[in-house]
Amino acid sequence: MDDSASEQQQWEPEAHYPRHWEADVVLSDGGTVHLRPILPADADQLVAFHGRLSDRTRYYRYFSPYPRMPQRDVDRFSRVDYVNRVALVALLGDDIVAVGRFDRLREPEDSAEVAFVVQDGHQGRGLGSILLEHLAAAARECGLSRFVAEVLAENSQMVRVFRDAGYEVKRAMEEGLVHLEFPLDPTEESLAVARAREQAAEARSVHNLLHPRSVAVIGASIDPDKIGHTVLANLLGADSAAPIYPVNPEHRAVRGVRSYGSVLDIPDDIDLAVIAIPAGGVAEVLDSCLAKGVKALLIVSSGFSDVGPSGREAESSMVHQARVYGMRVVGPNALGVVNTDPAQRLNASLAPHLPGRGRTGFFCQSGALGVAILAAATERGLGVSTFVSAGNRADLSGNDLLQYWQTDTATDVVLLYLESFGNPRKFARLARRLGRSKPIIAVKSGRHAVRAGLAATSVRIDETSVQALFDQAGVIRVESVAQMFDAALLLAHQPLPGGERVAIVGNSSALGMLAADAALEQGLRPVVDPVDVGAAAGPEEFAAAVRSAAENSEVDALVTVFAPPVAVPGTAYARQLRTALHEAGTLRTKPVVSTFLAAEGVPDELAVPGPDGTPGPGSVPSYPSPERAVLALARAVRYANWRAAPQGEFVRPEGVDVERARRLVEEWTEAGIGRLSDERMVLLLECYGIEVVAFRLVTDVESAVAAAEEVGFPVALKSASERLRHRTDLAGVRLDLGGPEAVRTAYRDLCDLSGTTDLYVQRMAPKGTSCVLRLMDDPSFGTLVSFGLAGPANDLIGDRAYRAVPLTDTDVAELIRAPRAAPMLTGYRGAQAADLDSMADLVLRVASLAEDLPEVRELVLEPVLAAPSGAWVTGAVLGLGPTPDSPDSGPRRLR
Numbered sequence: 001m002d003d004s005a006s007e008q009q010q011w012e013p014e015a016h017y018p019r020h021w022e023a024d025v026v027l028s029d030g031g032t033v034h035l036r037p038i039l040p041a042d043a044d045q046l047v048a049f050h051g052r053l054s055d056r057t058r059y060y061r062y063f064s065p066y067p068r069m070p071q072r073d074v075d076r077f078s079r080v081d082y083v084n085r086v087a088l089v090a091l092l093g094d095d096i097v098a099v100g101r102f103d104r105l106r107e108p109e110d111s112a113e114v115a116f117v118v119q120d121g122h123q124g125r126g127l128g129s130i131l132l133e134h135l136a137a138a139a140r141e142c143g144l145s146r147f148v149a150e151v152l153a154e155n156s157q158m159v160r161v162f163r164d165a166g167y168e169v170k171r172a173m174e175e176g177l178v179h180l181e182f183p184l185d186p187t188e189e190s191l192a193v194a195r196a197r198e199q200a201a202e203a204r205s206v207h208n209l210l211h212p213r214s215v216a217v218i219g220a221s222i223d224p225d226k227i228g229h230t231v232l233a234n235l236l237g238a239d240s241a242a243p244i245y246p247v248n249p250e251h252r253a254v255r256g257v258r259s260y261g262s263v264l265d266i267p268d269d270i271d272l273a274v275i276a277i278p279a280g281g282v283a284e285v286l287d288s289c290l291a292k293g294v295k296a297l298l299i300v301s302s303g304f305s306d307v308g309p310s311g312r313e314a315e316s317s318m319v320h321q322a323r324v325y326g327m328r329v330v331g332p333n334a335l336g337v338v339n340t341d342p343a344q345r346l347n348a349s350l351a352p353h354l355p356g357r358g359r360t361g362f363f364c365q366s367g368a369l370g371v372a373i374l375a376a377a378t379e380r381g382l383g384v385s386t387f388v389s390a391g392n393r394a395d396l397s398g399n400d401l402l403q404y405w406q407t408d409t410a411t412d413v414v415l416l417y418l419e420s421f422g423n424p425r426k427f428a429r430l431a432r433r434l435g436r437s438k439p440i441i442a443v444k445s446g447r448h449a450v451r452a453g454l455a456a457t458s459v460r461i462d463e464t465s466v467q468a469l470f471d472q473a474g475v476i477r478v479e480s481v482a483q484m485f486d487a488a489l490l491l492a493h494q495p496l497p498g499g500e501r502v503a504i505v506g507n508s509s510a511l512g513m514l515a516a517d518a519a520l521e522q523g524l525r526p527v528v529d530p531v532d533v534g535a536a537a538g539p540e541e542f543a544a545a546v547r548s549a550a551e552n553s554e555v556d557a558l559v560t561v562f563a564p565p566v567a568v569p570g571t572a573y574a575r576q577l578r579t580a581l582h583e584a585g586t587l588r589t590k591p592v593v594s595t596f597l598a599a600e601g602v603p604d605e606l607a608v609p610g611p612d613g614t615p616g617p618g619s620v621p622s623y624p625s626p627e628r629a630v631l632a633l634a635r636a637v638r639y640a641n642w643r644a645a646p647q648g649e650f651v652r653p654e655g656v657d658v659e660r661a662r663r664l665v666e667e668w669t670e671a672g673i674g675r676l677s678d679e680r681m682v683l684l685l686e687c688y689g690i691e692v693v694a695f696r697l698v699t700d701v702e703s704a705v706a707a708a709e710e711v712g713f714p715v716a717l718k719s720a721s722e723r724l725r726h727r728t729d730l731a732g733v734r735l736d737l738g739g740p741e742a743v744r745t746a747y748r749d750l751c752d753l754s755g756t757t758d759l760y761v762q763r764m765a766p767k768g769t770s771c772v773l774r775l776m777d778d779p780s781f782g783t784l785v786s787f788g789l790a791g792p793a794n795d796l797i798g799d800r801a802y803r804a805v806p807l808t809d810t811d812v813a814e815l816i817r818a819p820r821a822a823p824m825l826t827g828y829r830g831a832q833a834a835d836l837d838s839m840a841d842l843v844l845r846v847a848s849l850a851e852d853l854p855e856v857r858e859l860v861l862e863p864v865l866a867a868p869s870g871a872w873v874t875g876a877v878l879g880l881g882p883t884p885d886s887p888d889s890g891p892r893r894l895r
Helices: 005-010 040-052 055-062 071-078 127-141 156-163 188-210 227-237 279-292 309-324 367-379 398-407 424-435 463-472 481-493 509-521 539-550 570-584 602-606 626-644 658-670 678-687 701-711 740-754 792-797 809-817 836-852
Strands: 023-026 032-037 085-092 095-104 111-118 146-152 170-174 177-183 215-218 244-247 272-275 296-299 328-330 336-339 346-349 357-364 384-389 413-418 440-444 475-478 501-506 557-562 592-596 695-698 715-719 733-737 759-763 769-778 782-789 800-804 856-867 870-873 876-880
Touching: 023 188, 023 309, 032 127, 032 309, 040 071, 040 085, 040 095, 055 111, 085 127, 095 127, 111 127, 127 146, 127 156, 146 156, 156 177, 188 296, 188 328, 188 336, 188 384, 188 398, 215 227, 227 244, 227 346, 272 279, 279 296, 279 309, 309 328, 357 367, 357 398, 357 481, 367 384, 367 481, 384 398, 398 413, 398 424, 413 481, 424 440, 424 626, 424 782, 440 481, 463 475, 463 800, 475 481, 475 626, 481 626, 501 509, 501 539, 509 557, 509 626, 539 557, 539 570, 557 570, 557 626, 570 592, 570 602, 592 602, 592 626, 658 678, 658 836, 658 876, 678 876, 695 701, 701 715, 701 740, 701 759, 715 740, 733 740, 740 759, 769 800, 769 836, 782 809, 782 836, 800 809, 809 836, 836 856, 836 870
Parallel strands: 111 146, 215 244, 215 272, 272 296, 296 328, 357 384, 357 413, 413 440, 440 475, 501 557, 557 592
Antiparallel strands: 023 032, 032 085, 085 095, 095 111, 146 177, 170 177, 336 346, 336 384, 695 759, 715 733, 715 759, 769 782, 769 856, 782 800, 856 870, 856 876
16 A cells, blocks of 8 residues: 555645544543544654654554554555555644554455554543544445554553454454454443543543643733732632732732742643733733643633624634644633632632632533623522633533533532533533433523525524423423523522422412412412411411421422511511421422511521532522522422423434435535435435335326326315415415316416416325424534424414424434424314324434434425324424534544
8 A cells, every 4th residue: 555656746635634523522531632634745744753762562453563664654654545544643733743544455345454653642631542533434434444553462551442442353363463343323321431432531621721730820910900910819809729929010019919920930730821911912812822721711801702703713723723832721701710618618700709608510502691690699598619610612511511510429400501602512411411310590692583494495493492301301491591500509508399289378368379370371280379477476386387388298399578667577477487398398398488678687587508618409599589489499300390201212214215315415416406406315214214105297298197197086286386386275286186187277277277287196094183294403502403384374373393303212202292283193073083193103214313423404304194194294394404513423523
């Protein structure tokens, strides 16, 4: 496979270079490197890399001492064709720190030999596993299906990389060599291994940010009006465990702390650099941070993508450079980060005070709102474990924080204030997983914004359906910051409810009825009429009624409402309430919410102090109205039901030919084809086992008769006009045509009506209920599968259900039963029930197509006839387009 010198001169790498193989990746220690295909220009760096390898590492890689790399090998290793010979390099700064490659074998042609080598100082950081993942993806793209490797038996670390990757590895031992062989198709185990490593690496990168051993403030100012002064003051005011180093070339000290002219002058290593200078100077200090080896950057400066395209370009370049040098970036335009851990006490933010310690993690995209939100949390008595405001979210995002909080033992509840999602598909996946153990409460701004759908239709996803999508992923969606705190106070301090049965106890019948009405409206079930002890009842009588309700085995949750009498302060009632619940032993088994109107000091009396004096588990949240108390409780009930429900399994339908489908899509995409012709549409759907009832497009009456005889009578004639398609009054359709003369008559009628001779002839499908199945785009969750019954009434009221891809078998079953008109499929008013198993199979195939082929940007199956004999697709539209910017597939990478 050696290239001759003449061939090397003629070859142009730019013409072959697969730029989409480039990736920034997070390593197991939280650092980053840049991965890309090798280029001839890397020859000198390749030689330098080889020179930095130890004798032992060279021997393990080349099976010989190989002290120097001859020029012939340098040319061969640095010049590849990206098809039969592929090499990837991992870059840290300008240096190559790892190389992985594969060479296609002559026999068998679908196999390649793979090998990689990692510089000694970077071994143990997960680079081998990363290279293997990316090489396998590149190999599959090149038509390969198997890797083989030869490894020295004593090279146990390399053997472990292959063994632990999750592939089905075959091993053979001969003369001190281990021969390994494995197929490249991902397995459930290999995907699980990759996802687990992704979680650990991204969580570690956030841990490094929130637990810095030293912090530099670049732009620390003596001017109280400058943000550099504010950040430094807040860091010092929090009594941080990490040493703080101001950087200001014009002053020897800032706020009494010695200052340095540059981050390079600081004698200590720097884990976190806070950059608080104008945007124009950030690039220069970034170079210093790169040279210093800073691990993370927090950029509070604005003036990047928040000001337009020019700033967006500078921001993108800055983040890429930081990642190449191993750094994660928070911001720009960020409020900052907070960690209330007593061992850390980090307040690298513009918030003037460190919030109270709690078990709530908080991610906020908006820097402007961050200070107010933290202040409101403190006022409501909600403690925080960690807080991150990502600003422009150029690098670190809410997804990274979800990875961190997954294993953070200090966080029990997650709060998100989001304006958009950088990678919605990944968010949905991470939220599903995290929500099984920790509740996620999200405020999503822009709820009423309209975004063009994936199918370029005018269909808008209504708020009820979007709520269903959040429910699917376990996200508790709220409409305001106040509602977010309402839900968080309950979930942070109270147990999850065991069901919908509630008891209402109070001293005001009016408040009790308000609570009961709210409970019924939210789907809760009051087990008895509200208990009213009367306005004259004392604290002990009120507490006794509460205790009796709490001890009732038929009660899953308790709502207490109170209007204070004139003579006795509300705090006395609150104190007795807490005592009664403690004596009943329900503080940790049943949630309790309360409303004490116009009663000062009640929250303090209802709080159970935690280890650091802040409200802890068992504290009873108090709300300003019964409606808000019940709404918070209802959200906790719905979340508890979701968590207790079967998770379902991600099932692949049988008879799917993914490889053929991908080849077809690549061919058509390269040809610039958007909307697929009928023939292409049928071909692609067939790859997923989706059959369209036999049809033909005809242009004259006799060809219509011939087509009807070919597909088989009885037939339907349909106008090809977009104006008449799917008209429920059947203006453009003629059904149950049983012979040639009926076809001729119907053909002439439809031609006169539509003004065109183009018509479809289709075999009649069994009678059934018309349904619509489509793919759509949602800014929160990416690709959605939409299902509903066809007809103007359903369209007008938006009676559709949605689920985010990928779908479990449980998601599929729920989707087809979710529309309000779904009873029409199950035997409404004595009608014969449709075959819902066949419909579920069809939905699963559509979801699989969406998951495998992100280029499919338009898919509508309409009508789908849900009949007792199956689900019959009688019409389809399918189109291709640019793939989403942030897919959640392929090897690990930062997006």
